[in-house]
Structure formats: C-alpha cells, structure tokens
Amino acid sequence: MKAAMERARRLIGRLSAAIQTIFGLPNYGAYLEWHATFHPGEAPLSRRAFYDRHLKDRYGRGGLRRCC
Known part of the structure; x- marks a missing residue:
C-alpha cells in the first residue's frame, strides 16, 4: 500500500x-x-518570491512578449 x-x-x-x-x-x-x-x-528564494520574480520577468516589461 505504501509503495x-x-x-x-x-x-x-x-x-x-x-x-x-x-x-x-x-x-x-x-x-x-x-x-x-x-x-x-546561501538561502534560496522562498517559493512565493521565486514565482513573483518569474512573473515580473515575464510580464513586468511593458506587456506580454509574444510573436503575434
């Protein structure tokens, strides 16, 4: 059962x-x-800080980055 x-x-x-x-x-x-x-x-980022950084990198530069 455990397996x-x-x-x-x-x-x-x-x-x-x-x-x-x-x-x-x-x-x-x-x-x-x-x-x-x-x-x-060194201490890693918390889960929350990690995702916040990702969202800022992805969307924080003036809108969505996409091809179309």
Missing part, C-alpha cells in the same frame, strides 16, 4: 511539472537543486 501511494505521489509530481512547463511556469524544485549546486551556503 502504491509513493508511486502515485511521484506520478502526480511529474504531471504537475509537465503542466507547469506547458503553461510556462517555472519549476521551483529545479531552482532549489540549481541553487544548492551553484550557491551553497
């Missing part, structure tokens, strides 16, 4: 990451791994 629950959690995590990628949302887990590798000893 099935763990497989379900992993599947949900992968589906969530795929959906976020489709909609252009950043992956906080990947950011944490990157931050730990390249900035050990």
Whole structure:
C-alpha cells in the first residue's frame, strides 16, 4: 500500500511539472537543486518570491512578449 501511494505521489509530481512547463511556469524544485549546486551556503528564494520574480520577468516589461 505504501509503495502504491509513493508511486502515485511521484506520478502526480511529474504531471504537475509537465503542466507547469506547458503553461510556462517555472519549476521551483529545479531552482532549489540549481541553487544548492551553484550557491551553497546561501538561502534560496522562498517559493512565493521565486514565482513573483518569474512573473515580473515575464510580464513586468511593458506587456506580454509574444510573436503575434
């Protein structure tokens, strides 16, 4: 039973990451791994600050960036 629950959690995590990628949302887990590798000893951004920065970078420069 525990193994099935763990497989379900992993599947949900992968589906969530795929959906976020489709909609252009950043992956906080990947950011944490990157931050730990390249900035050990420094505190990473909180989840909220991470997403706020992403939204500002994406939409804060005078509107949407798109081809059409």
